[in-house]
Amino acid sequence: MRRGLAVVTALVICTAAHAGEARADLCSDSVDDPVPVTLRDGAIDALRSACMRSDLDVRLGGYALIDTPDFYGTLGGELAVGIRFVEHAGFEWGATIRLLDVTFAQTAVLSATDTTYGPISVHAAASRAARLGGRELQWGGLIRGELPFTRAELDTSTAGGQLAGLASLEASRTLVLHGRVALLGWYASSAAGRDTRGAVAVTADASVRMLAWLSLTGGAEVQAGWYGGLDHVAARAGAHWRVFGPWRVDAGLAVPVVGDERTDVAFTLGLRRDR
Amino acid sequence: MSWKRASVAAAVTAAVGMIQLGCPGESCLRGACEEVRACDGLEYTCEPAGTLYVGPVAGAPAELRLARGEGADDDILVSNGVVTAVIDAIAAPHGLAPTGGTLLDLGAVGAEDDLVNVYQIAGILPDDALAYETLELVDRAPDYVAVIARGRLDGRDEVDVLTRYELRPCDPGVRVRTELFNGSPEAHAWVVADVSQWGTRKAVPFASRPGQGYVQPELDLLELQSLYDSYDVGAAWAPSPTGQGYAVAACNQGALDGINDLQISALGTSLELVRPGESVVLERLWTATGAGEGPADAVETALGVRQQLLGDAAPLIVAGRVVVDDAGTAVGLGGDVRRASVVVLAGDGDGATPLGHVIPAADGTFRVAVPPNTEALRYEVSSFGRVVASGAVPAEGNVGDVMIEAPGRLTVTVSDGDMKNPRVFSQVVVLPADDATDAAVRGTFHGRFDACAPWLGPPHGGAPACNRVLVPPEGLETFELPAGRYDVYATAGPEFTLAQRLDVEVAPGEEQGLILFVQPLDVVPDGWLTADLHVHGRASFDSAIPDEDRVQTFVSAGVDVIAATDHDFVVDYAATIAALGLGDRVRVMGGIETTQLIPWMDVPDEDFPKVIGHFNFWPLVPVPGAFRGGAPWDELVEPGALYDLMDPLIGGEGIRLMNHPWDESQSGRDLGYLRAIGYDPRVPIPDADDGSRNGMLQRAPAGGRKNLEWNALEVGNGAGVQELMKARVLWWSLISQGYPVAGVANSDSHGLTDQHLGWARTYVATGGDLAGFDEDAFNAAVRAGKTGGGSGVFVSVEVGPAAGPRRGLGLEPYAPAAGDVVAIEVRAAPWIDVSEVRVVTSAGVRVLASGGELSQPADPLGTDGIVRYQATIPVEDLLDAPGTGDDWFSIEAGLPLPAYADLDDDGVPDTGDNNGDGVIDARDVEDPDDDAGPMNDPEPPGLDEVDAPRFWMTRVVPYAFPYAFTSPILVDRDGGGWTAPGVGGGA
DSSP: OOHHHHHHHHHHHHHHHGGOOOOSSTOOOOOGGGGOOOOGGGGOOOOSSOOOOEEEEEEEEEEEEEGGTTTTTEEEEEEEEEEEEETTTTTTEEEEEEEEEEEEETTTEEEEEEEEEOOEEEEEEEEEEETTEEEEEEEEEEEEEEEETOSSSOSSEEEEEEEEEEEEESSSSEEEEEEEEEEEEEEEETTTEEEEEEEEEEEEEEEEEEEEEEEEEEEEEESSSSSEEEEEEEEEEEEEEEEEEEEEEEEEEEEEEEESSOOEEEEEEEEEOOO | OOOHHHHHHHHHHHHHHOOOOOOOOOOOOOTTTSSSEEESOOOOOOOOOOOOOEGGGSOGGGGGGGGBOOOOSSSEEOOOOOOOEEEOOOTOTTTOOSSSSSSOOOOOOOOOOOOOOOESSSSSSSSGBBBEEEEEEEEETTTTTEEEEEEETTOOOOOOOOEEEEOTTTTSSEEEOOOOEEOSSSOEEEOEEEEEOOOEEEEEEEOOOOTTOOOOOOOOGGHHHHHHHEEEEEEEEESTTOEEEEEEEEESSSSSEEEEOSSSEEEEEEEEEOOHHHHHHHHEEEEOOOSSSHHHHHHOOOOOHHHHHHHOOOOEEEEEEEEEEEEEEEOOSSSSTTEEEEEEEEEGGGGOOOEEOOOOOHHHHHHEEEEEOOOOOEEEEEEEEEEEEEEEOTTOOOEEEEEEEOEEEEEEEEESSSSSOOOOOOEEEESSSSSSHHHOEEEEETTTTEEESSSSSSTSSSBBBBTTTOOOSOOEEEEEEEEEEEEEEEEOTTOOOEEEEEEEETTTTOOEOOOOOOOEEOOOOOEEEEEEEEETTSSSTOOOOOOOHHHHHHHHHSEEEEOOOOBOOBOOOOHHHHHOTTTTEEEEEEEEEEOSSSSSOOOOOOOSSSSEEEEEEOOOOOTTSSGGGGGOTTTTTTTTHHHHHHHHHHTTOEEEEEEEOOOOBBBBBOOOOHHHHTTTTSSOSSSSSSSSSGGGGGGOTTSOOOOTSSSSSEEEEEESSSHHHHHHHHHHHHHTTOOOOEEEEEEESSSSSSTTTTTEEEEEOOSSOOOTTOOOHHHHHHTTTTTEEEEBBEEEEEOOOTTTTOOSSSSSOOOTTTTOOOEEEEEOOOTTTOOOEEEETTTTEEEEGGGGOOOOOOOSSSOOEEEEEEEEEHHHHHSOOOOOEEEEEEEEEESSSEEEOOOOOSSOEEEEEETTTSSGGGGGOOOOOSSSSOOOOOOOOHHHHHHHTTTTHHSSTTTOOOEEOOOEEOOTSSSSSSOOSOOOOOO
16 A cells, blocks of 8 residues: 555656646645545544635544454544634634544454544634745644543543644645644543643645646655654545535545554545635 | 524534533542442441451451462451452462452352452453552451552553452442553453353352353353343352352443353453543442352342342342152251252243252252342252252242152262271262163253263262262261162272172162172282372362362272372362371372463464463472462463473472373363474474474473473373373374373363273382382382373383393383393273283384283173283384384273374374264364364263173273373384484374
C-alpha cells in the first residue's frame, strides 16, 4: 500500500504541469483543501487548510489495526456531520457531531462491538492573507475542542482538542501547499482513573489541481508524544472533486509508516456542500 | 431561519440533550478506598460478632484458621470468625495467576479448603491476567478488615487494576471489588472476571442452566465466546464428607457472565468494548460453607445477596426427608453423597434446569433454597449414583418423605492366611455379576465423571470410590452398596495372587460377610525394589484423595518406594505414614512435578506460545509453611533453566525425570516437552541450537544445564499402552543418538480410580531390600539405568559369559567378549498374561519368543507358573546386524502390542484401528478437524470372556495391558568406547 501511495504521489507531481484551469485566488475553490483523514478518536487531529470555509460536511471515517503477533485487532467506523460558518473575513467557527461510532475489537478469541454516538466538537479559526515570495499566502490558527459529557458513555468523561497554526500557499496556478503545526491534547476520566495524552504534529500536504473540478492531494505527517515517543510518520493521499454546483466529495487515506502507531490505515469519505 | 441559526440551535439542543450530570464516580484506584468498598449495601448481623483479623497466616489465631489449605506462612489471612480467606503473597503465585494477590483458600473457620485458587482476568491471553504488585493490609476493626491488591494487567503497563478483599463482622463470605482502568490508547474487548481453578477432581462447578447442573459444555478455548452464558450465581462443591460448598453472587450487576467447566470457571462482567479512559468494576460476594452437604447452603447465601441488593424475591425452600423401609418403619437415610443426594430442577426432560443440590443430613432431612421460578419444579433423589426417586415439588416446597430402596452392606476381610498377624493391605473391586445388575447399579455423580458399576462413591475422593474399597489388614471393612448380584475381587498388587468371589447376592437392608485370601508371589527377585515415581495426592490441584487413603494405596499395590510428585508442591506423607505405622512397608521420597500453566515459550513455526510440559524432581524435603512446600516458582523457564533452579534442592544425586513426553495438551497447556517443541525422532539432534525444533534441546537457557539434560525418561505412564507406544520411540531415538537415560514406568495416579497406583511401576536393581533402603543409592541406581518398567510384568537381563558371572542392567557400556550371552527372564503373576518377548535395537523391534514358547500358568488364580520365559541367547544373535558397529538393546515382554500408525507423519504413533477393519488409515480418524487419532487402549474383555487375554487383569485395573521393558544395554562391540548408532531407533 505504501508503495502504491508513492507511485500515486509521483504521478500527481509529474502531471501537475498539465492540470486544468487555475483558480481565481488561493482560497476561492475549496477543492484545493486537503482531505481530513484522522488517526485520533473524535477527529481532534483533523487536518484543514488555512482558508476559512462555510460549508456542511457529512463524513464517513474508519480505521483498521491488525496486530497478528499480539492476537489483537480493532476496526472502527463513524459517521459525522459538521458545519462551518465564516462570520466575517478571516474568522470561522463551527461544530461537528459524530452521529454514529462503531468500534470492533478482538483479542485472541474474544471480541466485542460497541455502537455509540458523540462527541460534539466545536472550533474557531482565523486567518489572514499575505504574500510570500510573490505568492498568495493564507496563514492563521485553529482551536478545536471536544465538549465533555457529549458522548453517549457518561460514566467516562472525555475531552480533547487541537491548537494549531495553519498556512496555505499558492505555489503555482495548480498547486497549493498546506502546512500545519499542531498541539493535540486529550483526557479521559472514569470511576477508576484518569488519563491524559498529548502530542505535537507537523503536517505538510500538497493539492494538485488536475482538472477544474478535481484535485489530488498527498502529504505527510510527523507526530510525537501520544505514545511517549515518535508516534508516527504517516503518508496521506486523497482526492477532492466538485460533483455539482456547491457539492463536493473528498476521499483519502493515511498510512503510518514508522513509529509506535499501531493503526495500520485510516480512511475518510466526505460529502460537502459549500454555502 | 438561516442556516446559521438553525445549525446553532441544533447544536445547542443536541448538547443540552446529551449533557447530564454524569460525573465519573470515585474508586479505590483513584484513592477513595475508605469511601468505596465492596457490596456496600449488604448487611449481616450475628451475636456475638466475631474477631476480625488480617495479617500473615503464621500470625493468625489458631481458632480462625482453616483445617486444610494451601496458605503458606507469608500469605495473608483474613477472618471474621465466621469465614476465613487466604490471599497469596505477591511473590507466591499459584496456578494460572502471574502473581499473588489472588484468593487461595476460602472456607468456614475450621473447614477444609478445596479451592485451587481464584484469580482475576480481563481476557484470555496471559497479557490480560491481573498482575498485582503490592498488597495493602487494612485493619479497621471492629468495622472491617481488608486486603487491597494493586497492579496492572500482566503485559499491559498502562492498564491499572485493583482488587479489594474485605470482611466485616458476621459476613458469611468475602466481599470482593475489582477495578480496571484502561489507560492504554486502544479499545479492547475485556471482562473483569474471577477464574476459579477447580482442578478436575476437587470441587465441581454447579451451573443452574438448562441441561447442566454438574455437567457443562466442554470448554473449547477457540469457541470460548460462544460458550458464554449468564448465571444468577456461581456455585461448586467437592463431593466428599468434608467438601464445602462454594458460591459467588454479583453485587453491582444482575448476573455473572462467563463459562463453567470442570477445569475452570470464569465468571464476571459481560464482555464489552473498553475504550481508552474507561473503567470496569465488578463487585461480588464469595462464600463457602458446609461440610459434605453439597452447595445448597452456599447458594442460599448467594441468593440472599441478590435478594438484598438486586431485589430478587425470596427463594423457595424445598424440604423433605429421604427414608428407607426398615421393617415397616420409615427410617431416615442420609449423611453422605453415596447414600442420598437431592437435586431440585425446573422443567422436565434433558432441558430441565437444576436449581439446587443438597446432601440430606444423617436423619434424611434436607433443605435447599432455589430461586423463584415460573416453571414447575421437581426433585430427584439419587442413591449410589442413580436417580432412584423423583416427583413434583408442591407450591409450598415440602415434599415430605421420599422412600428409596435401602442399600445392602458387604463386610470384607482380605487375608494372606495368617489371621493372627494380619499384614495385607488390599483393594477390593466390586463388579456386577450380570447385565441386569450392571444396568441397575451403573451410576455417576449427577452425570459428571465416568460411570461406575456399582457406584460406591465419588470416583476421585476417598474410599469407597467408584467400585473400589480399601481394606486394611487389621479388621473388617464394611461398605454399603445397592442391591444386586456381584463378583468381588481382592488385589494386593501384581506380586500377590488375585482373589475372587463370584455371584455375591446383596439384598436391600441386609449384610453379607466375605473373607478373601491372597498370597504373596515371588515375582520380583531379591535385589530389586519396586517403585512408583509419579504419584499425586491431595496436595495436587487435581487430586482429591485423602492422604490416609493415598498412603494405603502405596501398600495395597505392593510398591516399595514412592516419589511423591504433586503438582508444584512438595510433600512426603511422613506424618500419615507414621500415623498408620507403615514406615517399614514403604519409603516415600519427597518430590514435585513442575507444572507450567502460563503459555510463554516460542517454538519455531508455531503460532501460539507453549509451556514446557511436566517434569518430576526428587528427592526434596518439604518445608512446612513455605511457598509450594519449599519449591520455587517454575513458570516461564525452559527445562534447562528449571534444572538449574532445582539442582541445589535435589542435590547431585537427584533425579530430573521428563514425564509423558508426548502426552496431549489439556486446556491449551502442553503436558509433554518433546511434543511441545515438536521434536522429530527421525531427524538428528544438532550439536548446537540451530533454531530448529530439535535444536531447542541443545539450548542452555540459563547458561547451565541444557534442555535435554534430564536423567530419566518416563517411558511407561499408566497401566495401558497409549503413552508407552509414543514415549518408547522417542526414547529409542534419543538412545540411538547418544543420549541414553534410564527408562521408568509409573502410574501418574491421582486417586483410586483413574490410573491406579503401581500400575505401571518401575523396577530398580539396588542390590538390597526395603529394610536397607538408602535414598542416594536408590537414585544412583536409577540414574545408572539399572531399571526396568512394566504393567504387571517383570523382566531381568544379564549379559556376560555363558558360565557367568554376568552383569545386569546399566548404562555403562558393555563390551562383549566372544561367546558372551544375554540371559533373559520374564516373570509375572499367573493372572497376568504374557505371550510375547521382544528385543529392541537401533534397527527396530523383533519378536524373540511368542505363544507356546512361553510358559502359561494352568490356574490364573493360583501361585504356580510365575516364570514365563527364560533364555540365554548369544549377544551377536540378539543384535540385528552382524558386524562391528556399536548398538544397544532393550528387552520387552507382555502381550503382542496393539497396532498403531503415525498418520500425521511426525514420527510418533497416533492412531489405532478405530473402525476395526484391520487397516489403520484416514477412516480411523474420528475427529474431522484432526488429521490423526485417537489412540486408545484396547477394550477389556467382557464378563463372559474368561479365557481372553487380560481378563483377570482388567477385573481390577480397567484397560490394563501387560507390558514390560528394560533400560538399554549399550553394546560397545569393538571395545573402543560406545558410539551411538544414529537415528532410526525402533518402529
